[in-house]
Amino acid sequence: MASEPSSKPPATRRPSRPAPVTDEEERAKAQYAKAADEQYGRGGRIKTKAVKDKKLRANLRAVESKHRDATLQAKNAEILLENEAGFLEPDHELERTYKVRQDEVRQAVGVETAKKGFELRLPDLGPYDACEYTRNGRELLIASRKGHVATMDWRAGKLGCELQLGETVRDAKWLHNNQMFAVAQKKCVYVYGNDGVEIHRLKKHAEAVRLEYLPYHWLLASISTAGVIRYTDTSTGQMLTELPTKLGPPTAFCQNPYNAILHAGHQKGTVTLWSPNSSTPLVKILAHHGPVRALAVDKSGRYMVSTCQDRRVSIFDIRNTYKELFSFHLRQPAQTVTISDRNLTAIGYGTHVSVYKPDIFSMTPDSEIKLPAPYMNWGGDGQAVFRLRFCPFEDVLGIAHNSGFSSILVPGAGEANPDSLEPGTNPFENTRQRQEAEVHSLLEKLQPQMISLDPNFVGNLNLASEEQRCRERDLDAKPEDKIEKLKKKARGRNSALRKYLRKRGQKNVIDEEKVRAREAMRANDRKIAEKLASDKKKYGPALERFATKGF
Amino acid sequence: MPARISRGSLQSSKLAKSKPSGRNPKKAQKRALNAFSIASHEHADRVKIRPNRLGESEGFSHRKRPRYEEGDDEDEDEGPTQSKRRKQGSGGAEEESLDEGSDSEGNAWTMGHVDEDDDSDIDSDEAFGESDEEKFEGWTFRGSSHNRKGRKARKPRNMEEMDGEDGEIDLDEGDSADGEEDEEEDDLGEDAIDLATALDQYEESEEEKKEKKAKKSKKRAYAFDDSDEEPSEVGDFAADGASDFSSDEDEDESDRRAQLKDLISSLAEEDEQRSTARNPDTHESAVPSEFGVLRKVDLASFKSKVADPEKKKALKLLQDDKSSKRNDIARKLEAPLPKRQQDKLDRAAASAKTNETLERWVDTVKHNRRAEHLSFPLYQPEAGQRMGETRLLPTTTTAPANDLEVTIQSILQQSGLSNGKDDEEQIQKWEELQTNKLPLQEVMKRRAQLRKERELLFREEVRAKRIKKIKSKSYRRVHRKERERLLQRERDALKADGVDVSEDEQEYNVRRRAEERMGAKHRESKWAKGIKASGRSAWDEDARSGVTEMARRNDELRRRIEGKEVRNEDSDASDLSSDGESELYPDEEDGHLERQLGLLESPFSSTENNSKLSMMAFMRKAEATRKTRNDEDIERMRRELADEESPSEEEGSNAARRGHKKYGPGLISETPSIPIGQSEFEERAPSDEETDDANGTAANGVKTTSDLSLETRNSNEPRNPYSAKSEQNPYLMKASKEKRTRKQPDLVSQAHNTIPAVQEPSKSKTKSKVKSKATSKKSSDSDLPEQIISAPDANGWQTVSYQNQSDEEGGEGSIHLNTSQFELTAKAFAGDDVVAEFEEEKRAVIDEDDEKIEKNVLPGWGSWAGEGLSKKNQKRKGHVTYNKKEGVKPEKRKDAKLDRVIINEKRVKANTKYLASQLPFPFETKEQYERSLRLPKGPEWTTKKTFSEATKPRVLVKQGIIRPLHKPLV
Known part of the structure; x- marks a missing residue:
């Protein structure tokens, strides 16, 4: 029928006929490109037409076309993501996925997958406050309040190490890989090797309540009972900063994986956002009326889920508006929240665990659903939940509760397509790869100064006015004392001072610097000679020949 | 051209001798030589002329020099010749000088003339031919006077040809140059022109000339300039010159030029008539003038000899020129520019020319400069290609290309297999001839016929294919089994009869086969394969006979075995029999069902003739029995085949029935899955009974579902009561539910109002509710999912709020409770604002x-x-x-x-620290700069292709010879 009217005026229509087809194709192409741009394009395009300089215009055009190609190729490369993620699907309207129990899930899935759901009954060792997976999801770290710390290759059921610290343990965290983990103990934070040997004692991290590890910056952050956030660079072992929150004992602590900003929840319902570069919080949000109990930020850094003592769970947009997008009430105040790689939110409250689908992030205050139905449920049998963690790249949720640890299967939770190029996140890595990745990530380590709310700021234009820059410049700073610096530099046989004097030239020109350098050198020589003499004396006549110059 | 011009200067060189300038002669000479070398270099492509030119070059350079430099030194070589000329030159010294000086210009003139007329090349050829004769003359003269005559007699035509080339080139010059070669020669032309114009350029009249140039086409201007010196030429313009007279132009300038040219040609004519030997003298006798030009030429002396009125007119003009410098012609006969100025102009012209050639490269260079990546060696289409690399060379040529082909061809021809292409061609030719004889209609008809036949054939083929496809696997299976069964039965029958006579035959056959194998002439043998591979049978008589023999025996044997095969197919597992089988198969496949069955009906129909066994009594008996049985079988099989499609249906129905049996309750549980446009939230609305049921089905599987099915059956019977309960059946209550959801806020507000009252007994109330629920409904509820049951156990009101998701009443209650909870929590946190x-x-x-x-x-x-x-x-x-x-x-x-x-x-x-302190140079705005940074380079963020493209070096040098570009690529 549709073709009939077109056949009537053949002379006019015929030539135009192929056009719609190409139009359609074009449209499809454009749509595809648009989708690619939305997903992979980084920021909006710039208008090249307005550029006057020819060369610049050509360059910018090239840049744009490269962008376009890159996005299209990235989109095309999606076909390489061979694994699909899926959820439990109800057969009919009345079926509820949250009524599916773990044993049913285990029956339904394959044997190997079913093995991933297990339970560790450790009733005597006290409530387990912490459970953590390594970034590739291979190993598990659990820590009980009474001081039992254990690591394991949970899939193989192989115990890595087990520690009975006999001290209050508040938190535990893996460092960059499965070789080290940090434990927040009663007084300070300790770093243990994967064989359970204590490697470091971070004395300055006093009374840490919670730990966070920023993998790309190699920073271990802790927040203490007094509410002080401390950063330690784990690659150098140096303490970076101490940031007192001045808001009393913290109630929650988490990091934003998108920009490495730390979120701290406080007693008065505020959530503060911290970077090591600023002594004041970057953002302060009044999230709740009561104490914040738990915080979690999704992978894309867009949403924050916070729970409050008043049983409320709120979802905030923390990209732009810092506004509450949606909130609902639980039956009990939630103790812990975590968000999976695919944006499944698990909330542990009382003895229950509820997992919510990602649609809770798309809800708004005026959406008709006031209480979102959970995707899955767990618990209710007397095991108070203390910590939830999703296992990366697995459909597994780890639950640390008062009588041990449970691993449950949550279909659709894990990212199905791991990115093996990202250091530390290869679930199939072997020792060699792990070592390589360690070195690589160390080489590619981001500086703490790069932490900012907008992680893409690096390289952008500094928009500060000259006045402002002047103000920022430290005009009162002492000029660097060259000689003093050289004195400390001890390199090789020829001291830096000697080299300085030798290379400086113009021997007959005597200035203050040179005099000082000479004096310093002479003093140094004298010191060495004295030391040599004293050494000789000390060694006695027979051994004095073993006395050496130098220190 | 330059050669010609320099010849023009020949005369002036004489003048130069008389007036030696103070300049360094050697330097000047050098320069002059350079000029010529440039010119000659540009003419390098004309190989033929070159030797001549080279021989001449020395003289030219010397002759040329004084002309530009106003009386430069004369070469020693020239001295004697010139003196000779002087001697020879009789009274008409001016005439001679005129003739000589305009030799080359005469050419140019002719050329111009031709161009104006849009004439063919021939005209100009002729004109040039004439002028080149002159050229030649000059050259010979300088060499030796003896030779001159002989050569003159010999060479004119040669030179004509050569100069014909010249003329053509000049023409090209006049046109906007097309080909590259033409353009190259253009250079020469232009150079020549420049020199010529230089002759004319008198400081005073320069501007005027420019105007003229602007007015006229370039070429014509040149021609005009050349024409100024025309008078000096007293060459061999014999008959040709006269022909040029015919062309008259509208424009004054051209007219005048034409006239002048004609005049000159006429003069030449006369000159020639006088004597050829006198010609050289013209140079010598010419009185040196200030600029070595023709100002002092007394044209009036020609006057008497000129018969043509036009010529006279021209002469008159020239005479006028003599009297006053300011008239028209005088302006054209101006002194050459000083050397420096001339050089400057030359350079300008040369650079313009060079630029023009270089400009052709601009695009290529730009392209390469702007290219993101360059890979050396650059792609050059013609470079380093082998023949036939891009273009396919014909595989079959008329003549065999090499020895091998020749021998093969000869073998083929000897064996009478092929005459190569000739055969086919001949046939085709013959056919064509035949068709040519036929009337058109006939041919058309034939063709149509042919097409039709082809079409039919094709269709038949397609149909056959389809038919072949139609048969199913089960069809084949049935057939095979049937066949086997028959065979088995037959064998059994034979055995039952106690005779196994076939053994003899079998043995015999086997022996024959073995013999054949020994003879190595069966199909799989080395020999046969060799024959097949080499194709020797095509031409080797022995081999062919062997093959045919093999085939024959093969066939024979097979036929024999086939005869037996019907009875015991499985016994012969040999390759031969398998061959037979494979050949049988198509038959089977192609044949229709009926035919197949028909065959089965009379399995012995084919064997009866072959086998003598069949004639025996017992065989017949057996046959009879078999036949009855077979008939039965066939009948049965037919039935089966007829039902072949039905099984799937049956299966389907079976499955359905089974499914029905299996999922009996599921049938009911499926009914709910009639799509209801409900959100999850809405579903919580239906009454507890109903939803509990649903929960039960979902969670408890078979057992509960069976219960449910019972229930629903029960509920279905008393339909009205059920509906009377209202809001029981969610599927019926869709509309009302929506209403209810809308109402809910009201409920909430109500609840709010009632909170104080409700608050205290809330716990007990909920508990009672739970109890009531538990009692009100089935006992089967007791094994509902733990969440539901255990939760109330742990905490009463919590469970209710959970039930909220499943039942309306509970929901209401929980809202109460929730609100109360809100109140409580609000109270709890009321302390701190x-x-x-x-x-x-x-x-x-x-x-x-x-x-x-x-x-x-x-x-x-x-x-x-x-x-x-x-x-x-x-x-x-x-x-x-x-x-x-x-x-x-x-x-x-x-x-x-x-x-x-x-x-x-x-x-x-x-x-x-990580911000750019200022906008980097090429960028104009912040956005541009930041955008340029946005695309990550690393392999972690982009695809491999993008990464490799982004990190590819700008210049890639691969192994190979990096040749300079030999022509512009763009």
Whole structure:
């Protein structure tokens, strides 16, 4: 029928006929490109037409076309993501996925997958406050309040190490890989090797309540009972900063994986956002009326889920508006929240665990659903939940509760397509790869100064006015004392001072610097000679020949 | 051209001798030589002429020089010749000089003339031919006077040809050059022109000339210039010159030129008539003039000899020229420019020319410069290609290309297999001839016929294919089994009869086969394969006979075995029999069902003739019995085949039935899955019974579902009561539910009102509710999912709120409870007014960040201190200044419109380390710059292709010879 009217005026229509087809194709192409741009394009395009300089215009055009190609190729490369993620699907309207129990899930899935759901009954060792997976999801770290710390290759059921610290343990965290983990103990934070040997004692991290590890910056952050956030660079072992929150004992602590900003929840319902570069919080949000109990930020850094003592769970947009997008009430105040790689939110409250689908992030205050139905449920049998963690790249949720640890299967939770190029996140890595990745990530380590709310700021234009820059410049700073610096530099046989004097030239020109350098050198020589003499004396006549110059 | 011009200068060189200039002769000579070498270089492509030219070059250069340089030194070589000329030159010295000087110009003129007429090349050829004769003459003359005549007699035609080329080139020059070669020659032409124009360029008349140039086409201007010197030429313009007379132009200038040219040609004619030997003398006898030009030429002396009125006119003009410099012609006969100026012009022209050639490369160079990546060696289409690399060479040529082909061809021909292409061609030719004889209609008809046949054939083929496909696997299976069964039965029958006579035959056959194998002439043998591979049978008589023999025997044997095969197919597992089988198969496949069955019906029909066994009595008996059985079988099989499609249906129905049996309750549980446009939230509305049922089905599987099915059956019977209960059946109550959901807020508000009353007994109430629920409904509820049951056990009201998701009443209750809970929690946190505190804090921050005006006081500034100050002075505090402290205005804060958020407005100094302090050069705006940084380079963020493209070096040098570009690529 549709073709009939077109056949009537053949002379006019015929030539135009192929056009719609190409139009359609074009449209499809454009749509595809648009989708690619939305997903992979980084920021909006710039208008090249307005550029006057020819060369610049050509360059910018090239840049744009490269962008376009890159996005299209990235989109095309999606076909390489061979694994699909899926959820439990109800057969009919009345079926509820949250009524599916773990044993049913285990029956339904394959044997190997079913093995991933297990339970560790450790009733005597006290409530387990912490459970953590390594970034590739291979190993598990659990820590009980009474001081039992254990690591394991949970899939193989192989115990890595087990520690009975006999001290209050508040938190535990893996460092960059499965070789080290940090434990927040009663007084300070300790770093243990994967064989359970204590490697470091971070004395300055006093009374840490919670730990966070920023993998790309190699920073271990802790927040203490007094509410002080401390950063330690784990690659150098140096303490970076101490940031007192001045808001009393913290109630929650988490990091934003998108920009490495730390979120701290406080007693008065505020959530503060911290970077090591600023002594004041970057953002302060009044999230709740009561104490914040738990915080979690999704992978894309867009949403924050916070729970409050008043049983409320709120979802905030923390990209732009810092506004509450949606909130609902639980039956009990939630103790812990975590968000999976695919944006499944698990909330542990009382003895229950509820997992919510990602649609809770798309809800708004005026959406008709006031209480979102959970995707899955767990618990209710007397095991108070203390910590939830999703296992990366697995459909597994780890639950640390008062009588041990449970691993449950949550279909659709894990990212199905791991990115093996990202250091530390290869679930199939072997020792060699792990070592390589360690070195690589160390080489590619981001500086703490790069932490900012907008992680893409690096390289952008500094928009500060000259006045402002002047103000920022430290005009009162002492000029660097060259000689003093050289004195400390001890390199090789020829001291830096000697080299300085030798290379400086113009021997007959005597200035203050040179005099000082000479004096310093002479003093140094004298010191060495004295030391040599004293050494000789000390060694006695027979051994004095073993006395050496130098220190 | 330059050669010609330089010849023009020949005369002036004489003049030069008489007036030697103060310049360094050697230098000048050098320059002149250079000029010529350039010119000759550009003419390098004309190989033929070159030797001549080279021979001439020396003289030319010398002749040329004085012309430009106003009386330069004369070469020693020239001296004698010139003196000779002088001697020879009789009274008409001016005439001679005229003739000589315009030799080359005469050419140019002719050329111009031709061009104006849009004439063919021939004309110009002729004209040039004439002029070149002159050229030749000059050359010979200089060499030796003896030779001259002989050569002159010999060479004119040669030279004509050569100059024909010249003429053509000149023509090209006049046109906008097309081909590259033409353009190259263009250079020469232009150079020549420049030189010629230079002759004309008198300082005074330069502007005028320019005007003219602008008016006329370039070429014509050149021609014109050339024509000025025409008079000096007294060459061999014999008959040709006269022919040129015919062309008259509208334009004055061209007219005049034409006239002048004609005049000159006529002069030449006369000159020739006089004597050829005298020609050289013209040069010598010419009186040297100031510029070595023709000003002193007395054209009037020609007057008497000129018969043509036009010529006379021209001469008159020339005469006028003699009397006054200011008339038309005089302007054209101007002194050459000084050398330096001339050189300057030359250089300009040369650079223009070079630029023109270089410009052709501009695009290529630009392209390469702008290219993102360059890979060396650059792609050059023709470079380093082998023949036939791009273009396919014909595989079959008429003649065999090499020895091998020749031998093969000969073998083929010897064996009479092929005459190569000839055969086919011949046939085709013959056919064509035949068709040519036929009338058109006939041919058309034939063709149509042919087409039709082809079409039919094709269709038949397609149909056959389809038919072949139609048969199913089961069809084949059935057939095979049937066949086997028959065979088995037959064998059994034979055995039953106690005779196994076939053994003899079998043995015989086997023996024969073995013999054949020994003879190595069966199909799989080495010999056969060899024959097949080499194709020797095509031409080797022996081999062919062997093959045919093999085939025959093969066939024979097979036929024999086939005869037996019907009875015991499985016994012969040999390759031969398998061959037979494979050949049988197509038959089977192609054949229709009926035919197949027909065959089965009379399995012995084919064997009867072959086998003598069949004639025996017992065989017949057996046959009879078999036949009856077979008939039965066939009948049965037919039935089966007829039902072949049905099984699937049956299966389907079976499955359905089975499914029905299996999922009996599921049938009912499926009915709910009639799509209802409900959100999850809405579903909570239906009554507890109903939803509990649903829960039961979902969670408890078969057992409960069976219960449910019972229930639903029960409920289905008393339909009305069920519906009377209202809101029981969610599928019926869709509309009403929506209403209810809309109502819910009201309920909530009601609940709000009732909170105080409800609060106390809430717990007991919920418990009772739970109880009532438990009692009201089935016992099967007891094994509902743990969440539902255990939760109420743990905490009464919690469970209710959970039930909220499943039942309406509960939901209502939970709303009560939730609201009460809200109240409670609100009460719990009522103590600290968090919001107010936060607002306060925010205000403080805003104030702190805001712009401020600071008051600075310098005490004692501008006032005196000490005793005896007035009170007023004492009160003075000092110098007060106000500083405005920059800050962020409250309305410009990032959190200005966001309540409950404080965003830090302080700059994070540490971050500035990673900021660009200023906009990098080529970028104009911040956006451009930042955009250029946005695309990551690393392999972690982009695809491999993008990465490799982004990191590819700009210049790639691969192994190979890097040749310069030999022509522009773009």
